[in-house]
Amino acid sequence: MPYSPQHKRDTREKILESARRLFNRKGYAGVSIEEIMSEAGLTHGGFYRHFTGKDELYAAAVRQFLCKKKPAAWQRQRKPKTTLKPHALRVADAYFSRAHFDDHEGCCPLIGMTVQRGGTAAKAAYEEVVVQLVKVFEKHLNSTPAHTKARESALALSALCVGGMVLARNVGDPDLADDLRRAAHAAVLRTLL
Numbered sequence: 001m002p003y004s005p006q007h008k009r010d011t012r013e014k015i016l017e018s019a020r021r022l023f024n025r026k027g028y029a030g031v032s033i034e035e036i037m038s039e040a041g042l043t044h045g046g047f048y049r050h051f052t053g054k055d056e057l058y059a060a061a062v063r064q065f066l067c068k069k070k071p072a073a074w075q076r077q078r079k080p081k082t083t084l085k086p087h088a089l090r091v092a093d094a095y096f097s098r099a100h101f102d103d104h105e106g107c108c109p110l111i112g113m114t115v116q117r118g119g120t121a122a123k124a125a126y127e128e129v130v131v132q133l134v135k136v137f138e139k140h141l142n143s144t145p146a147h148t149k150a151r152e153s154a155l156a157l158s159a160l161c162v163g164g165m166v167l168a169r170n171v172g173d174p175d176l177a178d179d180l181r182r183a184a185h186a187a188v189l190r191t192l193l
Contacts, residue, residue, distance in 0.1 A: 012050045014040040020061040021105040024112030028058055028122060058118055059125035062109045066129060088140030088192055091133075095161050096185035101168060101177075111165045133158045140192060157188050164188075
């Protein structure tokens with residue numbers, strides 16, 4: 001008896017969730033299809049019923065991050081406030097939060113999923129996340145009359161966000177990690193305000 005369409009969708013979601021966590025934790029090159037399927041509680045052979053290869057799976061996992069119905073804990077607004085911060089400032093605050101720093105499986109794919117060895121589909125999906133981050137900052141800067149080079153500043157802010165978090169995550173000294181994260185966050189906020 002063939003599996004129902006719902007079963008196929010559920011299985012695909014299991015694979016995507018397993019892949020997203022593992023890609024974030026180990027990077028594109030550090031994860032095998034067999035490992036992804038095992039983590040999902042599935043056999044290796046079933047993979048190709050859902051994806052043509054690792055590159056397509058990576059692209060789908062990155063796009064899943066962009067289109068999540070329920071945001072990760074680090075993306076949720078902390079407390080309701082009477083005045084709502086602009087979207088770009090909320091993004092910066094969440095990005096540099098301790099919760100995001102500590103979330104190695106659900107973090108932004110820009111800091112968790114490197115794709116140097118990925119194919120065209122993987123790099124295109126990674127680029128989509130970069131473009132979305134740049135757009136958030138560029139839109140905010142375009143609404144501020146003092147900023148004449150919104151695109152250039154938005155690109156620099158995006159690089160500062162990702163680079164600041166990558167550096168913070170890859171040093172051994174926790175105090176230095178916190179200092180890097182806080183300094184990058186402060187620099188982003190100075191440009192956005």
